[in-house]
Amino acid sequence: MSTAPIYARGVVTVIINGDPVELRCTPRAAAAISKATGGIQNALNSLISIDYAVLLVTFSAASGKTGEAAEQALFDYGITPMARVLYQFTLMLLNGGRTEEERRADAEAAAQGNGEAPATTASEAAAS
Numbered sequence: 001m002s003t004a005p006i007y008a009r010g011v012v013t014v015i016i017n018g019d020p021v022e023l024r025c026t027p028r029a030a031a032a033i034s035k036a037t038g039g040i041q042n043a044l045n046s047l048i049s050i051d052y053a054v055l056l057v058t059f060s061a062a063s064g065k066t067g068e069a070a071e072q073a074l075f076d077y078g079i080t081p082m083a084r085v086l087y088q089f090t091l092m093l094l095n096g097g098r099t100e101e102e103r104r105a106d107a108e109a110a111a112q113g114n115g116e117a118p119a120t121t122a123s124e125a126a127a128s
Contacts, residue, residue, distance in 0.1 A: 005085045010097035012062075012089050016077045023062035023089050025097035032061040033090065040094060047087045050080060058086045 006013040012023040030040065036057040037043040046054035059082065060070045074082055088099075095103045 005088075007088070007092075007099050009099075009102060010092075012085060012092070014077060014082075014085055016073050021063055021065070021073060023059070023085070024064075025062075025089070025093050029061040030093045033058050033093070036061075040090060043090055044087065047083050047090060050083045052079065055079065055083055055086060058090065062086070062089055 003015045010025045012025075013020050014023065015021070033043050034040050037046060037054055043054055043058060047058065056070060056074060059074050060066055063070065063073070065073055077085075092099060098106065
C-alpha cells in the first residue's frame with residue numbers, strides 16, 4: 001500500500017516498503033526522460049495513459065534505481081499511484097524542481113523587487 005508523497009523543492013519522497021525513496025528533479029533526469037520519450041510533453045501524455053515503459057523510465061531517471069530494483073519498487077508502490085506521483089514530478093521538472101505553488105511564490109517574491117527567491121530549506125539558507 002502506498003502512502004502520500006512528500007513534495008519539497010526539487011525532491012519528491014515516496015515510501016516504498018517502509019523505505020523512503022527520493023525522486024530528484026535534476027537536469028540529468030529531465031534529459032533522460034525527454035530523450036526516452038521524444039520530449040517532456042510526450043512523457044506527460046504517456047504518464048496520463050499509464051504507459052508502463054514511460055513510468056519505468058521516469059522512475060529510474062528520478063530515483064537512480066535501475067533494472068529489477070526499479071521495476072519492483074514501482075510495482076510495490078502501485079502502478080497507478082506512482083503514475084500520479086510521476087506526473088507531478090514531471091511538472092516539477094518543467095518548473096525547475098518547484099511545485100506550482102513554489103513557482104508562483106518565487107515569481108511574487110521577484111515581483112516585489114528583491115530579485116531573489118527566499119531559500120526554502122535550512123541547507124539552502126546556510127549555503128547563501
